[in-house]
Amino acid sequence: MLTISQRAEMMPMSPIRKLAPLAEQAKDRGIKVYHLNIGQPDLPTPKEGLEALKHITRTTLEYSPSEGFFSYRKKLTHYYNKYNISLSPEDIIITTGGSEAVLFAFMTCLNPGDEIIMPEPGYANYKSFAIAAGAKIKTIATTIEEGFALPKVEEFEKLINQQTKAIMICNPNNPTGYLYTRREMNQIRDLVSKYNLYLFSDEVYREFIYTGSPYISAFHLDGIEQNVILIDSVSKRYSECGIRIGALITKNEKVREAVMKFCQARLSPPLLGQIVAEASMDAGPEYNMACYEDYVERRKCLIDGLNRIPGVYSPIPMGAFYTVAKLPVDDAEKFCAWCLTDFEYEGETIMLAPAAGFYVTPQAGHDEVRIAYVLKNADLNRALLILRKALECYNPKK
Amino acid sequence: MLTISQRAEMMPMSPIRKLAPLAEQAKDRGIKVYHLNIGQPDLPTPKEGLEALKHITRTTLEYSPSEGFFSYRKKLTHYYNKYNISLSPEDIIITTGGSEAVLFAFMTCLNPGDEIIMPEPGYANYKSFAIAAGAKIKTIATTIEEGFALPKVEEFEKLINQQTKAIMICNPNNPTGYLYTRREMNQIRDLVSKYNLYLFSDEVYREFIYTGSPYISAFHLDGIEQNVILIDSVSKRYSECGIRIGALITKNEKVREAVMKFCQARLSPPLLGQIVAEASMDAGPEYNMACYEDYVERRKCLIDGLNRIPGVYSPIPMGAFYTVAKLPVDDAEKFCAWCLTDFEYEGETIMLAPAAGFYVTPQAGHDEVRIAYVLKNADLNRALLILRKALECYNPKK
Incomplete structure (x- = not known):
């Protein structure tokens, strides 16, 4: 019989993208949708990156090396140096997005049945890649009430057994915006060292830290x-x-x-992307500063606005460009779908990501949503107004 | 302990790329290397595709849909129509290379322990993707002596058991250049139907068929x-x-x-690649005709040249741009490495892919190599001369 594999059955739909068909239908009905569901910034790509595309002189768009261009990997070592991370080009393997890096890390280090400890809520696709590798995620609960800080080390140790092979963190965190403290990172280091675990550390948001606290990389x-x-x-x-x-x-x-064996099997990472990424590194510090300042403003706009809506609560995220907010609804997924199917305010609505998809524990985060602040302030303010109106309409008796 | 997963241990090095470090060392010694090992054509990309890069006006290089752009998938339906394959855009999911399509097909359809029947020699990376999915490859032997034709259907049926879930073919074939006949394709159809198997059909070389025989797609x-x-x-x-x-x-x-769940987990296929691919479809038939004619000439040049070298034999490939040739050596892998480490002719040498990596059966193909005819005739002729000289030097007493 033609069956679907167990892992495919187990794979979750992306909580970020699963409501996309409803958003498309809303757009088909002429409704404008503000996308707060996805970390797709509207900020411009560095012009150096865009210009590089216009100056490609090669006439054949050929394979690049499976590990990525040496020149790009070399240039990256200078970038990491600025963060006090000392690397050689050999330490760096270029992948097809951070996604492929997670997949390859899991496929390489974990056998079916092996366990990874991960704080929840966590980036939803880690779960998908763990399923692809046959590995199991064990979660450490963090809560909105405690601002998503890590629990005591004893909570980790309770989960550690013979099958435990790794700890995975995302720092600054997606979806919570939490930044791990020096104390927390030392605690993780001690665990990793004591039990000789892998530490998978996703640090793609290091540019976006809004507090005076230092960024502690796993390499520190x-x-x-x-x-x-x-x-x-x-x-x-x-x-x-x-x-x-x-x-x-x-x-x-x-x-x-x-x-590298997985890299060779898929032949090479994208050629054009590498050209753009390498050229983008020539953007001056003013590029990152401008982005940073935009996000600082947007964060203020969003978090202030959220906490002014009756029944809504969001902690203040310290990094990345997301927050997890609690809504006064029984089931945030139903509410998010309803916003797209049954609600509009002056011809507009909002798309949010139900936070349950970022938790592994059933029922956890059922009244929470992840909101990305990747839109201009005017759009964020408009989206906040629509959220307020939507909640009033959804909870008429409250 | 920090261990590597069993699947990673089992993953083969790419037979196409494993000798690459030796080639790099040869180049460092100032030796010119003719790359016959890899299917990296030197033919130009359509100018329509290259031009599209210069006219990108978007200022943010954002995610594309997980399934790829609708406009591109729609345009592809017209392309397939020309081959009498009737599709709707919904049938088509854009992937990060054909590689990701194979990986996702295996991950979606096969459980660990499930078996795929595949003719050998076959494209080496299928093995890698099968290992990634925990599936097992059972091979049907095809031989250079019989021009790599499929054996009788009884040979397939001997391999079919409860675990058999799929047949995988590559047509026209990499590495052999073999084109499946109508009779063979019907035989595969009957097996797939009788045992209700998946049929994974890799048809990336359909443009390159050099005989009067028709291209029979799995969709036919x-x-x-x-x-x-x-x-x-x-x-x-x-x-x-x-x-x-x-x-x-x-x-x-x-x-x-x-x-689509796997697609969502990795977010999206390359944006820039889709723009180039979609624009490339505007290249007129003269583009494909010019490429085709080049390959016809190169094929003739290579195959004639190979069969004139004492002790070398290559069948005439009917499609793709590879051939598997038998060399008068005990161990083709040693010979290929030797060409890079210990041999040069007038400051030049050749890089070939040992064919053993395309076989699953141990020892099979140990005296064969895969040669890609992706170089200009002048370079191919030079490479043939170097191969002749290398064999004379390697086998001094013959």
């Missing part, structure tokens, strides 16, 4: 250099989500050699 | 429409290996829905 932690696998991407840094250029970075040579 | 086979999953790519068709744009095509809605 002493004594676990062989355990760390860093996931990176230019998608957010340069507003280049579409070019699909990420990186898997590790000083563990055995891991790199194994990852 | 009646009664198994729900079983067929077509793998496609623009890499070879438009000499655009680097843009990483392929497609997974099936009329099986349940499969498509499951594949």
Whole structure:
């Protein structure tokens, strides 16, 4: 019989994209939809990156090396140096987005049945890649009430058993915007070291930290250099989500050699994306500063606005460009769908990502949504007004 | 302990790329290397595709839909129509190269332990993707002596058991250049139908068929429409290996829905590649005709030349741009490495792909190599001379 594999059955629909067909239908009805569901910044790509496309002189768009262009990997070492991360080009493998880096890390380091400890809520697609590798995610609960801070180390240790092979973090965090403290990172380091685990650290939002607290990379932690696998991407840094250029970075040579076999099987990362990413690094500090200032303003606009809506609560995210907010609804997924199917305010509506998809524990986050602040302030303010009106209409008796 | 996963240990090095470090070292010594190892055509990408890059007006390189742009998928239906394959845009999912299409097909349709029947020699990376999915490849032997024709249907049936879930073919074939006959395709159809198997059909070389025999797509086979999953790519068709744009095509809605979960997890296929691929379809028939004529000439040049070298034998490939040739050596892999490490002729040498990597059966193809005829005739002739000299030097007593 023609059956679908168990892993495919288990794979979740993306909580970010699953309501997309409803949004398309709303647009077909002539309704304008504000997309707060997806981390697709509206900020411009560096002009250096866009210009590079216009100056391509090659006449054949050929394969690039499976590990990515040497010149690009070399240039990346200078970038990481600025963050006090010392790398050689050999430590860096270019991937098709950060997504492929996560997939390859899991496929390389984890056997079916192996377990990864991960704080929840967490980036939803980690779950998908774990299922693809047959690995299991065990979650450490963090809560909106405690601002998504990590629980005590004992909570981690309760989960550690023979099958535990790795801890995965995203720092600054998607979806919560949480930034791990020095104390928390040391706690993770000690666990990784004590149990000799892999530490998968997704740090694609390092440009976007809004507090005075320092960014502690997994590579800043002493004594676990062989355990760390860093996931990176230019998608957010340069507003280049579409070019699909990420990186898997590790000083563990055995891991790199194994990852390279997966890289060779898929032949090469995107050629054009690498050209754009490499050229984008020539953008001056004013590019990142302008983006940063935009996000600071948007964050203020969104969080202030959310907390002024009756029944809505959002902590203040310290990094990235998301927040997880609690809504006064029984089921945020139903509400998000309803906004697209049954609601409009002056011909407009909003699309939010139900937060339940970012949790592994059933029922957790059922009244929460993830909101990306990737729109201009005027649009954010409009979206906030629509959210307020939608909640009034959805909860008429409250 | 930090261990590498079993699947990563099992993953083979690419037979096409594993000798690459030796080639780099040869180049560092100032030796020119003729690359016959890789299907990287030197033919130009359509100018329509290159021009499209220069006219990108978007200022943010944003995500594209997980399934690829509708406009591109729609345009592809017209392309397939020309080959008497009737599709709707919904049947087509754009992937990151044909590679990702194979991976997603395996991940979606096969459980760990499931078996795929595949003729050998076959494209080496199918093995890698099968390992990634935990599936097993069972091979049907085809031999150089019989021109790589398929054996009788009884040989297939001997391999079919409860775990058999699919047959995979590549047509025209990489690495052999073999084109499946109407009779063979009907035989495959009957097996697929009788045992209700998936038929994964990689048809990326359909533009390159050099005999009067017709191209029989898996989609031309009646009664198994729900079983067929077509793998496609623009890499070879438009000499655009680097843009990483392929497609997974099936009329099986349940499969498509499951594949889409993998697509959503990796967010989107390359944006820039899709722009180039879509524009490349505006190239007139003269583009494909010119490429085709080049390959016809190169094929003649290579095959005639190979068969004139004492002890070398190559059948005449009917399609694609590869041939598998038998060399008068004990171990083709050693010979290929030796050509890069210990041999040069007037400061030049050749890089070939040992064919053993295209076989699953140990020892099979140990004296064969895959040669890609992707170089100009002058370069091919030079490479043939170098091969002759290398064999004379390697086998001094023969």
